[in-house]
Amino acid sequence: MPxxxxxxxxxxxxxxxxxxxxxxxxxxxxxxxxxxxYLRIKALRRLAGQPMTMRELAALLQTDAPYMTVVVDDLEKRGLVRREPHPSDRRAKLVIPTDQGRREAARAEEIHGRPPAEMLALAPEELDELAALIRKLEN
Known part of the structure; x- marks a missing residue:
């Protein structure tokens, strides 16, 4: 049966x-x-793309605010992020990556972005075909 x-x-x-x-x-x-x-790394990678409030970060990472506070506290202790007053909301703080935080996020991106040997072994035409299919799935 098909x-x-x-x-x-x-x-x-x-x-x-x-x-x-x-x-x-x-x-x-x-x-x-x-x-x-890994949750701390995910938070750092998101923040490297765009500073955000704790509430925004917690929602994006689908975790609760108290745990996000623990995560950001640790990232801050490591010198990877800092908190600054939100420019338009006195009740909120923005979490902003430091230069070291951006470097660590870039290091994580590099490791994640390294293709496996099987993908490197594909012919250029096969990679083009795979890329076209992925673009189609993204739309």
């Missing part, structure tokens, strides 16, 4: 998840390289 389109899509999705999160998961490598939990 596989349905939904079943094919589910099988491909499962293969993609396995490839990224099981065979080539970089979270442990990044955590060890930066010597901090």
């Amino acid at each position: 596989e349905t389109d939904d079943a094919k899509a589910a099988a491909v999705w499962k293969a993609m998840l396995t490839l990224v999160f099981e065979r080539h998961d970089r979270r442990k490598e990044v955590s060890e390289a930066l010597d901090m939990s």
Whole structure:
């Protein structure tokens, strides 16, 4: 019996998840390289892209405000972020990465962005085809 389109899509999705999160998961490598939990690294990477309030950061990372305070306190203690008054909301503080924080976020991005050997072995045409398919999925 032929596989349905939904079943094919589910099988491909499962293969993609396995490839990224099981065979080539970089979270442990990044955590060890930066010597901090992966949630702290995620927070730092988000902040490197755009300073934000604690509330915004907690919502983005889907965690509660008290735990986000613990995370930001630790990042601040490490010299990776600083808190500054929000320019338009006296009740809020902006969390801003320091130069060192931006360097560490860039280091995490470099580790995450390193393609696995299997991808480097693809022919240029195959990479073009894969890139086109990914662009199609992003739209």
